[in-house]
Amino acid sequence: MARWGCDRCGFVAWTSDRTSMREVTGAHLLAHHSEAVTRSDFRTTWDCPYCATAKTAYDTDGAVAEFKTHLHEHVADLIEEGAHVGDRVSWDGTVQVAAPVNSADADALRAHFHAGGDLVIAVTANPERTVRLLHEELDAWPRRTVVVSTEAYPFETAPDLDFSEIPIEVVELDPRLGPDEVGETVSRIIDANRVAGDAISLEVSVFHEIVRSFDLRTACDFVRMLSARLDGEGGVLQLYVDADADPNVSTVLNFLDDEIDLKIAAEDGRFVRRG
Structure with missing residues (x-):
């Protein structure tokens, strides 16, 4: 870019x-x-x-x-050529992405970040959308991809991708689990899959669901602990949020302002630093 x-x-x-x-x-x-x-x-x-x-x-x-x-x-x-948004935080920080979670604009930034990662972890409510995006938009799969979701991947209705041929794992979580358990799962995935020198691209597209289901402190602690887990590992945590559509999310983000290293708005395939 x-x-x-x-x-x-x-x-x-x-x-x-x-x-x-x-x-x-x-x-x-x-x-x-x-x-x-x-x-x-x-x-x-x-x-x-x-x-x-x-x-x-x-x-x-x-x-x-x-x-x-x-x-x-x-x-x-x-104008610099060959730039990556992750370079702005030296591939070690937390990025707030301002775009509707299930939108083409958010997908464009997902593809951009994940194309630059060696270990990609996506925490999403729509695992099929994430897998399709990586398959269709990336020139090559990252070294390792793990998709984490409380929703089952529709293997029977979407059989055209051969998972034995791509370096990917889909982890289905019990929907009764809270943010602590989700965060611990992500941490264990990092332990099990990270190779020295890896750039980690960690996508969290379920922040709206966490804010809706849990109190403010729980939502803030979830982000802070994930950020701390990535600190020094060489990774970027991306929070996909549409704060304009959800005042509760906006309130939580205000408490996390010191934790956010970069705010990005995605629109029409362009990314702009916000704030």
Whole structure:
């Protein structure tokens, strides 16, 4: 992926490639320099804050588009290729992903993280969706993948994947188990599967269910202990949450603010640092 960070504020964006970043940089820099676009005598003028270039045109939309392209050229050399969101936390931290859990935007970030992991652990309410995503979106399977869920994988109705040919295990948990037991299961999976030097991609897509079913302290302790378990192991814990759709989740996240190393919003295949 391509990455660009604004040197004027904390904005950071990742896009699928360098070409896709053009619109992001231009729009962001225009927001910083909106006063550089003026309209008078029936014409629109932009005056670049970085150089002596200025243009005047009757077509306002065309002038603004041209200005965005011009602004992009000033930062084009600062766009990094081959970047990974996990690099932002040196593959050792907790990332809050702002996107509906069962959405294409969340899936895009799941695929991005898991493609960079050697040991992938996904705690999900939809194991088939996770397996399909990895099978269809990744160029190659991670060294080891473990999918953890209280829902059974539909082996009989989805027989087209040969699990004997891919390095994956599906762990079905008793739905009566609480966050402590789920966390202990994840910890044991790390012990049993981690190889020295592995980058661990740990996805938690059941945070909404935990918040709904347990008290605030239990939900917070679950995240803190998982984060502590990964600390120094070389892994990224990803919390997939749609806080805007659930005020209770938003409340819990407020208590976890010091635990979150990076907040990412996913939209249309682009990832943007939030907050």
